[in-house]
Amino acid sequence: MSKLANLMVPGVAGAGVMIGAAYMLANTMVPEVHAPVAETMGLTAKAESAPAPVPMVYALGRPATPEEVAAWDIDVRPDGHGLPDGSGDVWTGEELYIDNCAVCHGDFGEAIGRWPVLAGGQGSLTDDRPVKTIGSYWPYLSTVYDYVNRAMPFGNAQSLSDDEVYAITAYLLYLNDLVDDDFVLDQESFAAFEMPNQPAFYMDDRADTEYALFTGEPCMTNCAETVQITARAAVVDVTPEDEAAREARAAAHEAEEAVVEVAAVAAEPAAVEAEPVAVTEPAAAGPDLIAAGEKVFKKCAACHQVGDGARNRSGPALNNILGHPAGAVDGFRYSSVFQDMQAAGLVWTEDELAAFLTAPKTYAAGTKMSFRGLSDEEDLTAVIAYLGSFAE
Numbered sequence: 001m002s003k004l005a006n007l008m009v010p011g012v013a014g015a016g017v018m019i020g021a022a023y024m025l026a027n028t029m030v031p032e033v034h035a036p037v038a039e040t041m042g043l044t045a046k047a048e049s050a051p052a053p054v055p056m057v058y059a060l061g062r063p064a065t066p067e068e069v070a071a072w073d074i075d076v077r078p079d080g081h082g083l084p085d086g087s088g089d090v091w092t093g094e095e096l097y098i099d100n101c102a103v104c105h106g107d108f109g110e111a112i113g114r115w116p117v118l119a120g121g122q123g124s125l126t127d128d129r130p131v132k133t134i135g136s137y138w139p140y141l142s143t144v145y146d147y148v149n150r151a152m153p154f155g156n157a158q159s160l161s162d163d164e165v166y167a168i169t170a171y172l173l174y175l176n177d178l179v180d181d182d183f184v185l186d187q188e189s190f191a192a193f194e195m196p197n198q199p200a201f202y203m204d205d206r207a208d209t210e211y212a213l214f215t216g217e218p219c220m221t222n223c224a225e226t227v228q229i230t231a232r233a234a235v236v237d238v239t240p241e242d243e244a245a246r247e248a249r250a251a252a253h254e255a256e257e258a259v260v261e262v263a264a265v266a267a268e269p270a271a272v273e274a275e276p277v278a279v280t281e282p283a284a285a286g287p288d289l290i291a292a293g294e295k296v297f298k299k300c301a302a303c304h305q306v307g308d309g310a311r312n313r314s315g316p317a318l319n320n321i322l323g324h325p326a327g328a329v330d331g332f333r334y335s336s337v338f339q340d341m342q343a344a345g346l347v348w349t350e351d352e353l354a355a356f357l358t359a360p361k362t363y364a365a366g367t368k369m370s371f372r373g374l375s376d377e378e379d380l381t382a383v384i385a386y387l388g389s390f391a392e
């Protein structure tokens with residue numbers, strides 16, 4: 001209350017004056033304020049002594065019609081209650097998504113600029129910077145359906161038909177690797193679907209687990225002699241510190257970097273001996289180019305993984321792909337055009353990769369890789385260099 005009173009009557013000091021100001025407001029300026037709101041605003045202090053107000057009827061408006069109520073009543077519950085009749089499949093959803101959503105959320109849910117990311121982030125929730133998406137975080141599919149139905153496309157909300165919302169929701173699941181491309185979403189498949197992070201949500205149990213530990217008595221014994229900062233909010237850098245501590249930390253940081261550099265120098269000759277040939281291609285690609293390629297690869301990462309522990313997702317894992325036969329990553333289900341390429345003995349040289357990645361659908365008509373292609377030649381060179389850096 002005091003915050004609000006201060007806000008509305010700046011400069012008044014002392015609780016007595018503030019309550020007086022609140023009376024004045026309640027009586028003169030905002031007489032129609034909603035009762036519960038008035039209570040939170042601290043405007044009802046006087047009501048305690050005054051007789052209960054007589055409710056007034058203003059003879060305005062009319063009861064809502066059933067149709068009007070139905071138009072508002074669009075919420076969907078986790079168990080599917082409230083879902084309309086209808087259905088939609090992944091590929092229909094893809095087209096709708098490209099037309100209505102990709103300008104902001106990116107072709108693969110990776111997001112353009114600072115619009116929200118809709119796909120990926122699996123396994124990142126315990127990282128310093130978790131990526132919370134539908135797939136990595138959201139507990140219920142009903143939220144996805146309802147959110148899209150209610151609020152998207154941003155600026156043109158509630159313009160989609162029920163079938164379209166079903167299809168887009170199916171496609172969002174596909175982008176998050178949660179369903180195959182032949183998935184169809186309807187009331188039945190909805191009811192059978194469980195989001196991967198659902199089990200991590202539970203009812204707030206603090207009343208049982210924590211409140212009992214709160215005594216209300218501040219502990220004033222056994223206090224530490226001096227304050228010592230033992231951990232830092234490093235990412236946002238909000239932990240306060242004095243000058244000496246800041247210098248000590250900077251010095252420690254420099255020392256750490258020096259150790260890393262020395263280690264890198266020491267490790268170099270050994271690495272060269274151990275690996276005499278494997279890295280001929282990427283050796284020409286400088287670290288800058290590879291770093292640029294890593295950025296470009298964000299466009300691919302919704303479907304492809306590289307590096308340690310890379311596995312097949314909606315696209316095959318791409319370690320070692322340079323110089324590798326096409327369509328031949330273990331355990332991946334390729335389209336028939338890729339199976340034909342493999343049978344024909346195609347090998348992924350830099351040139352073949354460049355041709356494929358420039359225009360996947362032209363290069364391999366019928367490919368499952370639904371990716372428009374890279375038009376920028378620098379991006380192309382960079383991403384190929386990046387892929388080349390994952391040679392074994």
Ligand code: HEC
Pocket residue numbers: 097100101102103104105115116117118132133134144147148152153154155168
């Ligand atoms: C003009 C840009 C724009 C378009 C087009 C757009 N969105 Fe959004 N979307 C947003 C913004 C902005 C938010 C965040 C809104 C907020 O937080 O209040 C958002 C949030 C979302 C979220 C929630 C993300 C999260 O993790 O909180 C989903 C899901 C979503 N959009 C789906 C879609 C779908 C599906 C479409 C196409 C039918 C679409 N959006 C079209 C801008 C857009």
Ligand code: HEC
Pocket residue numbers: 108296297299300301302303304314315316318321325326327328329333334335336337338348353357366367368369370371374383
């Ligand atoms: C929407 C998902 C998706 C995106 C995004 C995507 N790919 Fe693919 N990629 C696939 C699929 C699926 C295949 C298998 C094609 C098939 O079977 O027709 C594939 C195949 C490949 C292959 C051939 C692998 C092999 O085993 O022969 C390479 C190389 C490749 N993609 C690289 C990339 C690169 C680089 C990018 C980003 C610039 C990218 N892809 C973006 C899904 C994707």
